[in-house]
Amino acid sequence: MDLKIEVKKFSELSLAELYDILQLRSEVFVVEQDCVYQDIDGKDAEALHVIGWKNNKIVAYTRCFKPGYYFEQASIGRVIVKQSERKFGYGHDIMKASAQAIEQHYNTTNIKLSAQQYLIKFYESHGYRTVGEGYLEDGIPHIGMVKE
Template identity: 40%
Template sequence: MDRAGETWRWAAFDALGGREVRDLLKLRADVFVVEQACAFAEIDGRDPAALHLLCEIDGELAGCLRVFAPEASGGAARIGRVATARAFRGAGLGHRLMAEALRLCTERWPASAVDLSAQAHLASFYGRHGFTSVSDAYLEDDIAHVDMRRAASVAA
Protein backbone atom coordinates (compact mmCIF):
# COMPACT_ATOMS: atom_id res chain seq x y z
CA MET A 1 0.00 0.00 0.00
CA ASP A 2 2.86 2.39 0.75
CA ARG A 3 3.93 4.61 -2.13
CA ALA A 4 7.15 6.60 -2.27
CA GLY A 5 7.21 9.05 0.63
CA GLU A 6 4.19 7.46 2.35
CA THR A 7 4.00 5.66 5.66
CA TRP A 8 0.81 3.87 6.75
CA ARG A 9 0.40 2.72 10.33
CA TRP A 10 -2.31 1.11 12.44
CA ALA A 11 -1.94 1.74 16.17
CA ALA A 12 -3.87 1.62 19.40
CA PHE A 13 -4.17 5.11 20.88
CA ASP A 14 -1.88 4.26 23.80
CA ALA A 15 0.81 3.13 21.34
CA LEU A 16 0.92 6.49 19.57
CA GLY A 17 3.76 8.85 20.39
CA GLY A 18 3.17 12.36 21.68
CA ARG A 19 3.77 13.97 18.28
CA GLU A 20 1.45 11.46 16.59
CA VAL A 21 -1.36 12.21 19.07
CA ARG A 22 -0.85 15.93 18.57
CA ASP A 23 -0.86 15.59 14.76
CA LEU A 24 -3.92 13.32 14.83
CA LEU A 25 -5.95 15.65 17.04
CA LYS A 26 -4.81 18.73 15.12
CA LEU A 27 -5.79 17.25 11.74
CA ARG A 28 -9.22 16.26 13.03
CA ALA A 29 -9.77 19.67 14.65
CA ASP A 30 -8.62 21.43 11.47
CA VAL A 31 -11.10 19.45 9.36
CA PHE A 32 -14.11 18.99 11.65
CA VAL A 33 -13.99 22.12 13.81
CA VAL A 34 -12.19 24.83 11.83
CA GLU A 35 -13.01 24.06 8.17
CA GLN A 36 -16.58 23.07 8.91
CA ALA A 37 -17.05 25.90 11.42
CA CYS A 38 -18.53 23.43 13.86
CA ALA A 39 -17.94 23.87 17.57
CA PHE A 40 -18.22 20.40 19.10
CA ALA A 41 -16.27 18.14 21.46
CA GLU A 42 -13.94 16.59 18.85
CA ILE A 43 -11.92 14.99 21.64
CA ASP A 44 -14.74 12.73 22.75
CA GLY A 45 -12.92 10.32 25.07
CA ARG A 46 -13.44 7.35 22.74
CA ASP A 47 -10.00 7.33 21.09
CA PRO A 48 -8.47 4.87 23.61
CA ALA A 49 -11.03 2.21 22.55
CA ALA A 50 -10.21 2.54 18.82
CA LEU A 51 -7.53 1.47 16.40
CA HIS A 52 -6.15 4.44 14.50
CA LEU A 53 -4.94 4.50 10.91
CA LEU A 54 -2.39 7.21 10.14
CA CYS A 55 -1.07 8.01 6.67
CA GLU A 56 1.95 10.27 6.54
CA ILE A 57 3.23 11.69 3.28
CA ASP A 58 6.73 13.13 3.33
CA GLY A 59 6.60 13.31 7.13
CA GLU A 60 3.25 15.13 7.34
CA LEU A 61 0.02 13.54 8.56
CA ALA A 62 -2.10 13.47 5.40
CA GLY A 63 -5.05 11.38 6.55
CA CYS A 64 -6.44 9.38 9.42
CA LEU A 65 -9.44 7.48 10.68
CA ARG A 66 -10.43 5.30 13.61
CA VAL A 67 -12.07 1.89 13.81
CA PHE A 68 -13.95 0.34 16.71
CA ALA A 69 -14.30 -3.40 17.20
CA PRO A 70 -17.87 -4.74 17.19
CA GLU A 71 -17.83 -5.27 20.96
CA ALA A 72 -16.82 -1.63 21.50
CA SER A 73 -19.50 -0.17 19.25
CA GLY A 74 -22.74 -2.02 19.85
CA GLY A 75 -22.48 -5.13 17.67
CA ALA A 76 -20.98 -3.91 14.39
CA ALA A 77 -17.51 -2.63 13.63
CA ARG A 78 -17.53 1.14 13.24
CA ILE A 79 -15.40 3.51 11.18
CA GLY A 80 -15.23 7.15 12.16
CA ARG A 81 -13.33 10.41 12.13
CA VAL A 82 -12.20 9.93 8.52
CA ALA A 83 -10.12 13.01 7.74
CA THR A 84 -7.80 14.07 4.94
CA ALA A 85 -5.64 17.18 5.23
CA ARG A 86 -6.61 19.87 2.74
CA ALA A 87 -3.21 19.75 0.99
CA PHE A 88 -3.69 16.04 0.19
CA ARG A 89 -7.27 16.06 -1.12
CA GLY A 90 -8.26 15.23 -4.67
CA ALA A 91 -5.81 12.38 -5.23
CA GLY A 92 -7.89 9.49 -3.89
CA LEU A 93 -6.39 9.34 -0.39
CA GLY A 94 -9.84 9.18 1.23
CA HIS A 95 -10.72 6.12 -0.84
CA ARG A 96 -7.41 4.50 0.05
CA LEU A 97 -8.05 5.17 3.76
CA MET A 98 -11.48 3.56 3.48
CA ALA A 99 -10.13 0.54 1.57
CA GLU A 100 -7.54 -0.05 4.28
CA ALA A 101 -10.12 0.33 7.05
CA LEU A 102 -12.41 -2.18 5.34
CA ARG A 103 -9.50 -4.56 4.80
CA LEU A 104 -8.81 -4.49 8.55
CA CYS A 105 -12.48 -4.96 9.43
CA THR A 106 -12.84 -7.91 7.04
CA GLU A 107 -9.66 -9.51 8.34
CA ARG A 108 -10.45 -9.09 12.04
CA TRP A 109 -14.24 -9.32 12.12
CA PRO A 110 -15.41 -11.06 8.92
CA ALA A 111 -18.86 -11.84 10.31
CA SER A 112 -19.52 -8.26 11.40
CA ALA A 113 -21.27 -5.50 9.49
CA VAL A 114 -19.48 -2.15 9.43
CA ASP A 115 -21.33 1.02 10.43
CA LEU A 116 -20.56 4.70 10.09
CA SER A 117 -22.25 8.05 10.40
CA ALA A 118 -21.68 9.99 7.19
CA GLN A 119 -22.17 13.61 6.44
CA ALA A 120 -25.13 13.40 4.05
CA HIS A 121 -23.26 15.03 1.16
CA LEU A 122 -20.64 12.23 1.38
CA ALA A 123 -23.11 9.32 1.18
CA SER A 124 -22.14 8.57 -2.42
CA PHE A 125 -18.44 8.51 -1.43
CA TYR A 126 -19.17 5.81 1.15
CA GLY A 127 -21.57 4.11 -1.25
CA ARG A 128 -18.59 3.44 -3.51
CA HIS A 129 -17.25 1.28 -0.66
CA GLY A 130 -20.40 -0.81 -0.32
CA PHE A 131 -22.24 1.24 2.32
CA THR A 132 -25.97 1.87 2.10
CA SER A 133 -28.05 4.35 4.07
CA VAL A 134 -29.98 2.87 6.96
CA SER A 135 -31.52 6.07 8.32
CA ASP A 136 -33.10 9.26 7.18
CA ALA A 137 -30.95 12.37 7.31
CA TYR A 138 -30.59 13.95 10.76
CA LEU A 139 -28.71 16.92 12.15
CA GLU A 140 -25.57 16.31 14.18
CA ASP A 141 -23.75 19.46 15.23
CA ASP A 142 -25.85 21.37 12.66
CA ILE A 143 -24.58 19.20 9.77
CA ALA A 144 -26.87 16.74 7.97
CA HIS A 145 -25.76 13.14 8.57
CA VAL A 146 -27.04 9.72 7.61
CA ASP A 147 -26.29 6.35 9.23
CA MET A 148 -24.78 3.86 6.81
CA ARG A 149 -23.96 0.15 6.96
CA ARG A 150 -21.89 -2.26 4.94
CA ALA A 151 -23.02 -5.87 5.25
CA ALA A 152 -20.71 -8.46 6.76
CA SER A 153 -18.30 -10.01 4.30
CA VAL A 154 -19.12 -13.52 5.57
CA ALA A 155 -22.39 -14.86 6.92
CA ALA A 156 -22.37 -14.98 10.72
Protein backbone atom coordinates in the same frame (compact mmCIF):
# COMPACT_ATOMS: atom_id res chain seq x y z
CA MET B 1 3.25 9.83 -4.15
CA ASP B 2 1.71 6.89 -2.32
CA LEU B 3 0.22 7.15 1.10
CA LYS B 4 2.02 5.13 3.78
CA ILE B 5 -0.60 3.67 6.12
CA GLU B 6 -0.12 2.45 9.68
CA VAL B 7 -2.66 0.97 12.07
CA LYS B 8 -2.02 1.57 15.77
CA LYS B 9 -3.74 1.09 19.08
CA PHE B 10 -3.95 4.17 21.28
CA SER B 11 -1.13 2.92 23.52
CA GLU B 12 1.13 2.60 20.46
CA LEU B 13 0.75 6.23 19.39
CA SER B 14 3.64 8.55 20.20
CA LEU B 15 2.82 11.88 21.80
CA ALA B 16 3.79 13.61 18.54
CA GLU B 17 1.48 11.34 16.52
CA LEU B 18 -1.42 11.92 18.90
CA TYR B 19 -0.83 15.68 18.77
CA ASP B 20 -0.72 15.64 14.94
CA ILE B 21 -3.92 13.54 14.75
CA LEU B 22 -5.80 15.86 17.09
CA GLN B 23 -4.47 18.89 15.21
CA LEU B 24 -5.70 17.46 11.86
CA ARG B 25 -9.10 16.58 13.34
CA SER B 26 -9.44 20.11 14.72
CA GLU B 27 -8.29 21.65 11.43
CA VAL B 28 -10.94 19.79 9.42
CA PHE B 29 -13.89 19.23 11.74
CA VAL B 30 -13.75 22.43 13.81
CA VAL B 31 -12.10 25.09 11.64
CA GLU B 32 -12.80 24.04 8.02
CA GLN B 33 -16.35 22.85 8.74
CA ASP B 34 -16.97 25.72 11.18
CA CYS B 35 -18.39 23.31 13.74
CA VAL B 36 -17.96 23.83 17.44
CA TYR B 37 -18.08 20.38 19.03
CA GLN B 38 -16.14 18.19 21.45
CA ASP B 39 -13.77 16.21 19.22
CA ILE B 40 -11.82 14.82 22.17
CA ASP B 41 -14.62 12.58 23.40
CA GLY B 42 -12.87 10.02 25.61
CA LYS B 43 -13.21 7.23 23.01
CA ASP B 44 -9.78 7.37 21.38
CA ALA B 45 -8.28 4.94 23.91
CA GLU B 46 -10.65 2.20 22.66
CA ALA B 47 -10.07 2.85 18.95
CA LEU B 48 -7.77 1.52 16.28
CA HIS B 49 -6.13 4.51 14.63
CA VAL B 50 -5.57 4.24 10.87
CA ILE B 51 -2.99 6.84 9.91
CA GLY B 52 -2.03 7.96 6.41
CA TRP B 53 1.45 9.49 6.09
CA LYS B 54 2.94 11.54 3.26
CA ASN B 55 6.38 13.16 3.56
CA ASN B 56 6.43 12.32 7.31
CA LYS B 57 3.18 14.24 7.89
CA ILE B 58 -0.22 12.83 8.77
CA VAL B 59 -2.56 13.72 5.89
CA ALA B 60 -5.30 11.10 6.28
CA TYR B 61 -6.87 9.37 9.26
CA THR B 62 -9.75 7.32 10.62
CA ARG B 63 -10.52 5.68 13.92
CA CYS B 64 -12.22 2.30 14.08
CA PHE B 65 -14.13 0.53 16.84
CA LYS B 66 -14.95 -3.10 17.54
CA PRO B 67 -18.54 -4.34 17.15
CA GLY B 68 -20.72 -3.36 20.09
CA TYR B 69 -18.66 -0.37 21.18
CA TYR B 70 -20.14 2.44 19.11
CA PHE B 71 -22.73 0.57 17.04
CA GLU B 72 -23.80 -3.07 16.95
CA GLN B 73 -21.42 -3.45 14.00
CA ALA B 74 -17.77 -2.44 13.83
CA SER B 75 -17.48 1.22 12.96
CA ILE B 76 -15.30 3.77 11.21
CA GLY B 77 -15.34 7.41 12.22
CA ARG B 78 -13.41 10.69 12.11
CA VAL B 79 -12.66 10.06 8.42
CA ILE B 80 -10.29 12.85 7.40
CA VAL B 81 -8.05 13.85 4.54
CA LYS B 82 -6.17 17.14 4.83
CA GLN B 83 -7.81 19.63 2.48
CA SER B 84 -4.68 20.17 0.36
CA GLU B 85 -4.33 16.39 -0.17
CA ARG B 86 -7.89 15.46 -1.22
CA LYS B 87 -7.16 15.62 -4.95
CA PHE B 88 -4.93 12.52 -4.68
CA GLY B 89 -7.69 10.03 -3.74
CA TYR B 90 -6.33 9.39 -0.24
CA GLY B 91 -9.87 9.17 1.12
CA HIS B 92 -10.31 5.96 -0.86
CA ASP B 93 -6.95 4.64 0.37
CA ILE B 94 -7.71 5.33 4.04
CA MET B 95 -11.22 3.78 3.78
CA LYS B 96 -9.84 0.59 2.19
CA ALA B 97 -7.14 0.37 4.86
CA SER B 98 -9.74 0.94 7.60
CA ALA B 99 -11.97 -1.88 6.32
CA GLN B 100 -8.90 -4.17 6.18
CA ALA B 101 -7.91 -3.19 9.74
CA ILE B 102 -11.41 -4.00 11.00
CA GLU B 103 -11.35 -7.39 9.27
CA GLN B 104 -7.87 -8.21 10.65
CA HIS B 105 -8.40 -6.95 14.21
CA TYR B 106 -12.11 -7.61 14.75
CA ASN B 107 -12.73 -10.50 12.32
CA THR B 108 -15.74 -8.88 10.65
CA THR B 109 -16.62 -7.09 7.42
CA ASN B 110 -19.90 -5.74 8.83
CA ILE B 111 -19.28 -2.01 9.34
CA LYS B 112 -21.48 0.98 10.16
CA LEU B 113 -20.62 4.64 9.96
CA SER B 114 -22.30 7.99 10.49
CA ALA B 115 -21.72 9.75 7.17
CA GLN B 116 -21.95 13.42 6.40
CA GLN B 117 -24.72 13.40 3.81
CA TYR B 118 -22.73 15.18 1.10
CA LEU B 119 -20.35 12.17 1.11
CA ILE B 120 -22.99 9.46 0.47
CA LYS B 121 -21.71 8.72 -3.07
CA PHE B 122 -18.12 8.46 -1.78
CA TYR B 123 -19.14 5.84 0.81
CA GLU B 124 -21.40 4.04 -1.69
CA SER B 125 -18.30 3.60 -3.88
CA HIS B 126 -16.88 1.53 -0.98
CA GLY B 127 -19.94 -0.73 -0.74
CA TYR B 128 -21.93 1.14 1.91
CA ARG B 129 -25.67 1.77 1.71
CA THR B 130 -27.79 4.24 3.63
CA VAL B 131 -29.98 3.07 6.52
CA GLY B 132 -32.65 4.98 8.38
CA GLU B 133 -33.42 8.66 8.21
CA GLY B 134 -30.99 11.55 8.02
CA TYR B 135 -30.23 13.46 11.21
CA LEU B 136 -28.25 16.45 12.42
CA GLU B 137 -25.03 15.74 14.29
CA ASP B 138 -23.30 18.85 15.61
CA GLY B 139 -25.37 20.89 13.14
CA ILE B 140 -24.23 18.92 10.08
CA PRO B 141 -26.62 16.60 8.13
CA HIS B 142 -25.60 12.94 8.60
CA ILE B 143 -27.03 9.54 7.74
CA GLY B 144 -26.24 6.02 8.89
CA MET B 145 -24.53 3.78 6.34
CA VAL B 146 -23.67 0.09 6.53
CA LYS B 147 -21.53 -2.41 4.65
CA GLU B 148 -22.13 -6.10 5.24
